[in-house]
Amino acid sequence: MTTITVIRGDGIGPEIMDATLHVLDAMQLGLSYEDADAGMVALEKHGELLPEATLASIAKNKIALKSPLTTPVGGGFTSINVALRKHFDLYANVRPATCFPNTKSRFSSGVDLITVRENTQGVYIGEGQEVTADGETAVLTSRVTRHGSERIVRYAFDLARKTGRKKVTVVHKANIMKSTSGLFLKTAREVAAQYPDIQCNEMIVDNTCMQLVMKPEQFDIIVTTNLFGDIISDLCAGLVGGLGLAPGANIGTDVAIFEAVHGSAPDIAGKGVANPCALLLGAVQMLDHLGMPEQAARLRKAIIGTLEAKDSLTPDLGGEGSTMSFAKAIASRI
Structure with missing residues (x-):
């Protein structure tokens, strides 16, 4: 039996987690769940947003399934x-984007x-986050x-080798950000040379965004730095129906x-209409x-079969x- 740390999250989080666990239980996979709190729920229950008990549970089980957590815009907590x-050095964020019926x-x-x-x-x-005393200049490292x-x-x-994909596109802004993006691109070229069986091409990030909107079929795997990857992965989700169909994996060594x-x-928490597909994926x-x-x-x-049949789809997917x-x-x- 494999034990998974389950973080039910904020807002619609508990609802989509209950739905996801219902499906996993129906599969009879021999999974067990250990609940752990984080976010606003944890703050209300334990007085802290990310309790040590939650970190300990994840460290012990090595696997966690997590619903959304609330992060305020422009202020408040990190x-x-x-x-x-x-904390866990989860260095790889893996976001698939696929067309669904x-x-x-x-x-x-x-x-x-x-x-x-x-x-x-x-x-x-x-x-290095700093705003000058006069509020006129902000700096970030x-x-x-x-x-x-x-x-x-x-x-x-x-990942390309494991999944049978043929091409990796390295996305960068080394023409302008010659230090940070330049180092990333130089290192990527060195690594790519060690994989002669996988096609590799390079693309500047702004062109990448345009190409994704015009001809997304040309891409197989995109690899890039943190901020660019955050933006590109959401753009890709928009191409295939939105974040309601966008899962993510955060992978570390352990x-x-x-x-x-x-x-x-x-705004829709507690109404029972949230789409659970992203967490299920x-x-x-x-x-x-x-x-x-x-x-x-x-x-x-x-x-996919349920989407094809239009069976009990949530309102965001056109169902009732x-x-x-x-x-x-x-x-x-x-």
Whole structure:
């Protein structure tokens, strides 16, 4: 039996987690769950946003499934997601974007790519943040290392080999950010030379965004630095129907956390209409990581089958179902 740390999260988090666990239980995978608190729920219950007990649970179980956590804009506490990535050195953020049937997407076919984002460096390190006393100037430090660049690019090429993908696109801004992005690109070229079986091309980030909108089918795996990867992965989600269909995996050497990447959506919390697909697709990634590829394929097939049948879909997908009725429809196809 494998024990997974479960973080139910804020807003719609508990609802989509209940739906996801309902489907996983129907698969009879021998999984057990250890609940842990984080976010606003943890603050209310324990007086802190990320309790030591939660960190200890993740460290012990090595695997966590996480619903969205609330992060305020422009002030308040630092992102708990960033804190988790830094604490466990979850250096690889892996975001697939694939076309699904009967979704309100820009592309009905042709999009099947993965964004591999460096998850611990760049401007997200949160160091050197300073605003002058007069409030007129703000400064933020960005740091990129050869080690960090090497391991994320190697992860992308290894993922290409593992999944049978043929091309890795290195996305950068080395023409302007010659130090940080320049080091990333130089290191990526060195790593790419060690994978002659995988095609590699380079693309400046602004051109990448344009090309993704115009011809997304040209991409297979994208690897890039933290901020660029954050933006590009959301853009890719928009191509295939939005964040409601966007899972994410945060991978480290010892620990992995799988999640829905959308927000906590407090405006619909408690209404039972939240789409659980993103977290369910995160569970697909989790099962692959756990060495259960056949079970992962079963779950993915059941999700696609339910979308094709338009069975109990939530309102965002054009249906009249609820979060749990959608989950039960998926579970019936397992």
